[in-house]
Amino acid sequence: MLVFLIHVRDPQFYAVPADGRAENGNLRIMGFPPIGIMSLSAVLKRAGHECVMFDQANSETPNQVIVEQIRTRRPDLVGLSFLSTTSYPYAKILARQIRAVDSKVRVAIGGVFATLNAPLVKLQCSEVDFVCRGDGEQLILDLVDQLDNPAAVAGLTWARDGQVVNNPDRAVERDLDQWPFPDRESLALDFIESMPLDVPTVLSMDRFTTMQTSRGCPWPCVFCDIPVFNQSKWRSRSPEHVLAEFNHLKEHGYGAVYFVDDHFLLQPKRIEAICKGLIESGPTIHWGCEGRVDSVAQHLFPAMAKANCRTLMFGIESGSQKILDRLKKEQTLKEVETAVTNAKRAGIEIVHGFFTVGNPDETVADLRATFDFAARLPLDTFNFNRLCVYRGTPLWQEYVRRNLVDEARDWFKYFKCSEIDPTCLPGEVINRERSAGFRRIFRYKLLHYPLQTVRLLRRFTRFMPMRDVVYLILKPFFGKPRGPTAAETLSRAVEHAELKDSAAALTQVSDAMFEQAIAESQAQRALIQPGS
Incomplete structure (x- = not known):
């Protein structure tokens, strides 16, 4: 089977391009490589499957390029992997773009956030067929073998006849030596070490x-x-x-x-x-x-x-x-x-x-x-x-009990504690x-x-x-600069992440507003680039 694996990144964590290219011709960037999809790619290839990886840190493969590749190559499964709450809005948007060009491709989503919120993610994001919970190595092997009958895949959340189905949890795998080393060489990126x-x-x-x-x-x-x-x-x-x-x-x-x-x-x-x-x-x-x-x-x-x-x-x-x-x-x-x-x-x-x-x-x-x-x-x-407080943490549960967050309304958001907790400064x-x-x-x-x-x-x-x-x-000795407008803050956080504190706010806006902000920011960049 042909599987596409995409590492979805919150722009505030996008790797910063380094000068030039590596000797092998790869684009060099600062940041952490996507070890999650690299590990899954190695597992899939060892089992005889074909796997193509994309990392959203790569400026040469934006969403449009990834979606076009999906449209032309028609993979059997597309896996979206991300870790944090702040990346979830971008994963939703990408899933919708994928579904728009291919109504039949199976889309799976995985990572810490997806694991801790699996039924809620499946309900909110209907474009996603499968939510993968916990370790992904054996799960993805089982899934590609049973795409048409996922009921037996442990650790999977999916839908049958319009109802969300939570398959039993997968037993925690203790033998980590059984898995191959991550497939680092198949991703056309080189990373350099930064702090x-x-x-x-x-x-x-x-x-x-x-x-x-x-x-x-x-x-x-x-x-x-x-x-x-x-x-x-x-x-x-x-x-x-x-x-x-x-x-x-x-x-x-x-x-x-x-x-x-x-x-x-x-x-x-x-x-x-x-x-x-x-x-x-x-x-x-x-x-x-x-x-x-x-x-x-x-x-x-x-x-x-x-x-x-x-x-x-x-x-x-x-x-x-x-x-x-x-x-x-x-x-x-x-x-x-x-x-x-x-x-x-x-x-x-x-x-x-x-x-x-x-x-x-x-x-x-x-x-x-x-x-x-x-x-x-x-x-x-x-x-x-x-x-900050995230769903799935003990502090979140405390805030639910104190009525500072609403489990039903706020599950996909995260908050700076100082904005919602009166005991904070x-x-x-x-x-x-x-x-x-x-x-x-x-x-x-x-x-x-x-x-x-x-x-x-x-x-x-x-x-x-x-x-x-x-x-x-x-920097600590500089005076406080004049702040940007609200629109600039949203735009920068979406595309450039110049202000990290804006990330929390982005999880709290509607999807429509979020997509509009991305479109406006991209349009502004397109106008600027020709004269730069």
Whole structure:
């Protein structure tokens, strides 16, 4: 069978084009490759099926090109894959465009959001034939074998005689070694490694990819839907399988890889075996990962550094123990300090901290404590994002009980907590304190960590224009610019995502308004391009 797989991206997460092309002629972009569809493509091809992949990060294959390919090639199945709530409106629009050119092609949709909202998605988006729940590897194999009789496909939501049918859940697959390595070479894109900062921050021009060595996280953080999606289970690949994929990546010229595991630092013996194998094979690929600060594997940080671990990211969230407890992080400020310090002492080049602001019950004092705490930590990089609430998380359920969100009306939306929770600080206060906090952090880092700061900036200037590096440093000291109009905000968020805070608003507008905004923005770009 012929299967098309499309990775649907929210434009605020679109990869930013890098200069030029790779030696193989591929377009080079900054961002994370679509490991989900790459994994499914490898599984399908091993089973003898033909598979074609598209990534919406590729400017050379916009929706029009993808839809035209579907019209001319008539695939048996089109799979739309996406992760977040903010990508759902784009998936709906694409499904309608596909259905308009081919009334018979089967359309499936999958990912975390689709899994957690399967019956509702099927009811709202009739153009989608199948909603796939949970892991997709065996599910898609079963589906292509039983397209005309999907009743026996576990983990599938579909419709029969106008009624939504939820097939039984698929058993959680623990043997992850059975699946082939992702089909990276069939997508005409090359990715380069970058950091999630306010301006595109390139770490190297090496060929970059991602790898998943484990799935799931059992901790109960209130803002996270990962435990629900993975049924609070953690599953891992064997060290031997991971090392074999590293050798595979070396053979294909990759120089950097990031583990997209929800929590890599969970099983010390497994980490030790992976590091041992990388060291013995003479590691040439730089890699990065993320994990919790309370990991019992911190004694292995030196081995990780020796095995070429360059980047380690921690979900720190807050510098207030009260807020950490409110978010059910089950970690302490002392554990944060210990983990970050141990990582830097071990020789990890870049240690990054994720923080949230605008948390429930957070005061100005809590917010200031967070920025002061971040300043004191020997972190290399950091970002502070507004906390948002999504359906499927414990915080969403709390907000339903408190009548802050309506389960029936709001299930496909997401909200900044500060916009709906009266226990949160107002948005203008959060923005003011965040700007002031950034200024304090930069001053503190320059005074107390000058060598660390200089080394980091030297790395940035290898691959970034100096103006971007200067902007990254000086941005917190700029005055507040004049804001765009409401129409500009919507247009930019749809096409360019210049304002990340607009993403939440986009999930809350009607489909008709959403499609009109896309059309108007595209028309404006078409007028501008000829003279550019």
